[in-house]
Amino acid sequence: MEIEIATIGGYEEVGRQMTAVRAGDDVVIFDMGLNLSQVLIHDNVETERMHSLDLIDMGAIPDDRVMSDLEGDVKAIVPTHGHLDHIGAISKLAHRYDAPVVATPFTIELVKQQIEGEQKFGVENDLIKMEAGETMSLGDSGEVDLEFVNVTHSIIDAINPVLHTPEGAVVYGLDKRMDHTPVIGDPIDMERFREIGREGEGVLCYIEDCTNANKKGRTPSENVAREHLRDVLYSMEDYDGGIVATTFSSHIARVTSLVEFAKDIGRQPVLLGRSMEKYSGTAERLDFVDFPDDLGMFGHRKSVDRTFKRIMNEGKENYLPIVTGHQGEPRAMLTRMARGETPYELEDGDKVVFSARVIPEPTNEGQRYQAEKLLGMQGARVYDDIHVSGHLNQEGHYEMLDALQPQNIIPAHQDMSGYSSYVNLCESEGYKMGRDLHVTRNGNLIQLVD
Numbered sequence: 324m325e326i327e328i329a330t331i332g333g334y335e336e337v338g339r340q341m342t343a344v345r346a347g348d349d350v351v352i353f354d355m356g357l358n359l360s361q362v363l364i365h366d367n368v369e370t371e372r373m374h375s376l377d378l379i380d381m382g383a384i385p386d387d388r389v390m391s392d393l394e395g396d397v398k399a400i401v402p403t404h405g406h407l408d409h410i411g412a413i414s415k416l417a418h419r420y421d422a423p424v425v426a427t428p429f430t431i432e433l434v435k436q437q438i439e440g441e442q443k444f445g446v447e448n449d450l451i452k453m454e455a456g457e458t459m460s461l462g463d464s465g466e467v468d469l470e471f472v473n474v475t476h477s478i479i480d481a482i483n484p485v486l487h488t489p490e491g492a493v494v495y496g497l498d499k500r501m502d503h504t505p506v507i508g509d510p511i512d513m514e515r516f517r518e519i520g521r522e523g524e525g526v527l528c529y530i531e532d533c534t535n536a537n538k539k540g541r542t543p544s545e546n547v548a549r550e551h552l553r554d555v556l557y558s559m560e561d562y563d564g565g566i567v568a569t570t571f572s573s574h575i576a577r578v579t580s581l582v583e584f585a586k587d588i589g590r591q592p593v594l595l596g597r598s599m600e601k602y603s604g605t606a607e608r609l610d611f612v613d614f615p616d617d618l619g620m621f622g623h624r625k626s627v628d629r630t631f632k633r634i635m636n637e638g639k640e641n642y643l644p645i646v647t648g649h650q651g652e653p654r655a656m657l658t659r660m661a662r663g664e665t666p667y668e669l670e671d672g673d674k675v676v677f678s679a680r681v682i683p684e685p686t687n688e689g690q691r692y693q694a695e696k697l698l699g700m701q702g703a704r705v706y707d708d709i710h711v712s713g714h715l716n717q718e719g720h721y722e723m724l725d726a727l728q729p730q731n732i733i734p735a736h737q738d739m740s741g742y743s744s745y746v747n748l749c750e751s752e753g754y755k756m757g758r759d760l761h762v763t764r765n766g767n768l769i770q771l772v773d
Contacts, residue, residue, distance in 0.1 A: 324466065324489050326527060326772040328733065329393055330763045332356065332385030333497075335738055337684075338408040340497060341385035342530060342735070343393060346488040349462035350395040351469065352420070353484060353495045353530075354402050357411030358383050360684045375415040375444070384412035387419070389766045397422040398461040399469060400448065403497055404481035405433040406573060414441045423449035425459070427471065429480035432605050455482050455512070472519070473512040475502035475545070477713030478573045479611050485519060490772045491527030492519055494727060497736055498532050500542045500712065501719040506549055506576035507611065513726060520727040528771055529729035532736035534714040536745035541718040548711040549580045552678055555706055556581075560588040565639035565673035567703075569649040569657050570710075572598035575606045577678055578645060582614060585643035593630060596647030596656045597622035627656060631667040639673075649679035650687045651694030658690075661697035671702030678709040717748060724752055731771055733761045 324347045333340035338358030344351050357378075378384040390397075397420040402410045410430065414437045417424060424434055431452050438446045453459060455473035466489050471482040476498050486493040494516075503510045520526055535542065559566055568585075570577045578594070585592035592615075594603055600622030606612045621627050634642045644667070648657025657675070659665050669675075675698050681691045695705055715723065724732075732749055734742045742762055754760040761769050 324772065325770075326488060326490050326493070327393065328493070328528065328530075328769045328771065329389050330733065330735070330765060330767050330769065331387055331389055332358075332765055333408075333735055334763055334765045334767075336382075337534065337736055337738075337741075339383065339385050339412065340409050340736065341387065341412070342495065343390060343397075344486055344493050344495075345393045345395045346467045346486060346490075346493075347462075347464060348395045349464070349467045350393055350397045351461065351486055352397060352400045352422070354409045354497070355385065355400060355412040355416050356406070356408040359408055359411075360682075360686055378412075378415060384415055386766065387416060389768065392768060400424045401469065401484050402426050402430055402434065403484060403495065404476055404478050405430045406478055406498070409498070410434050410437060414438045414446055415444060417448045418444045418446045420448070423451045425451045425453055425469065427455060427480040427482055428452045428609055429606065429611060432609060436601065436605070455480075455509070456515075472515050473509050474499035475505045475508065475511045476500060477571060479507055479575050479606060488527070489524070491524035491730065492522075493528045494519065494526055494530070494729070496529055496531045496723065498713065499715065500545075501715060501722060502542075502544045504544045504546045506545045506580060513722070516723065516726040520729075526727045526729040528731040528733060529723070529727050530733045530735050531720070531723070531745070532714060533734045533742055533745040534736055535712055535716045536720055536748055538716040539718075540716050542714065542716045543711045545576050545711060548577065548678070548709060551709050552577070552580050552676075553584055555676060555709055556584040556588055559674055562672075562674065563640045564670060565667075566590065566643050566676070567657065567660070567674070568643060568645050568676040568678060569647065570645070570678040571649060572596065572602045572647055574679075575602060575612060578603055579612055579614075581643070581645050581678065582618060585645075586615065590643040591641060592618060592643045592645055593634075594618065594620040594645050595627045595630060599645065599647050628666055631665050635666055635668060639667075648694065649677055650682060651690035651692070653690065658694050658697075661694050661701065663701070669698065669701040669703050673703045674706060675703045676706045676709060680708055680710045680712075717744075720745065720748055721752075724749070731759045731761060733763060733769065
């Protein structure tokens with residue numbers, strides 16, 4: 324059976340992920356994402372009003388014209404998790420393919436919301452839920468199966484999909500952390516990865532996220548960030564002024580910890596911002612979390628401002644607002660607070676907790692710098708970098724290569740300069756550029772089996 328891989332998006336940048344794998348006549352697409360930095364979006368901005376051609380020209384969504392060179396029929400579109408750099412282009416591109424979107428329940432719900440928020444393309448693809456640990460048959464031959472393996476990331480319900488073919492497995496390994504003690508959900512299923520590496524023909528190809536390949540050691544567990552956050556907030560227990568926290572809206576485990584620790588120090592948590600309401604509300608509705616009954620979630624600006632007025636009337640010392648704006652996004656709640664555009668008045672000594680890192684991209688860094696300067700001008704004290712990454716460090720990459728023992732490797736989720744550390748790591752394990760280590764670009768085809 325011929326096996327061919329189209330590297331469509333995410334091979335020259337971090338973002339707009341899209342990869343297609345052809346096994347005989349059957350094609351599976353993994354991810355359809357936005358390049359967030361290209362349109363200056365993270366958690367708090369939508370792109371409903373922008374046409375797909377404009378977004379392709381901007382480099383914001385994948386240019387999928389290479390799909391016409393794949394001689395097969397698309398059987399499934401499979402996003403790995405609910406971050407916008409993996410699902411944000413589904414509402415723009417999925418209608419071009421007569422195939423269902425197959426994903427875990429939380430991811431499917433986020434995809435559904437993206438599609439419902441933009442009707443201009445009339446995306447009507449079926450949405451199929453599949454749990455981690457399950458397998459489904461694809462195509463008419465009965466020789467190609469799709470399996471979901473549970474992984475841990477900075478969003479709940481994440482998986483690595485595996486395409487089983489007669490020539491071996493293709494493992495799409497983007498976006499995971501090797502977390503054995505996650506705050507929400509099950510640990511990464513390393514046992515299953517090891518089994519896949521030793522079953523049948525083994526792993527024909529491993530496509531891997533290279534984000535932290537230059538960092539030594541292993542990525543800490545979310546429990547490490549949770550304990551750091553606990554220590555910071557408990558240290559503020561006797562402070563009688565305002566405390567505000569921000570984090571990734573999609574990071575449900577971190578939001579859960581913030582809510583819990585707010586209660587512990589005698590403050591009422593409240594979630595503010597459109598995306599904060601969206602992600603946490605969805606997680607609660609699907610029973611991934613059980614928030615306190617009195618937890619308020621408000622996304623609409625008027626509702627948010629009414630809540631800020633209530634906080635000011637009842638006393639800032641009684642509340643912990645958990646708001647959008649961890650990257651300094653101009654329209655997010657924290658940035659509006661820093662500019663004095665909300666009824667919430669920041670004063671000398673008030674605490675602002677960033678339970679997130681700056682995404683290392685010039686636009687983000689500039690926006691975040693400006694937001695922190697504005698907060699400081701109002702007298703706020705900033706607590707920074709209370710976070711752990713959602714991506715593998717070097718030792719995690721070694722563990723995955725040892726578990727899977729892939730015949731071929733394709734680095735992804737970086738630009739060319741970002742590939743170098745992962746290439747060195749793979750070469751130290753005996754792989755060779757141009758032979759079984761394939762560094763590629765957007766829009767290329769890689770023939771693995773003729």
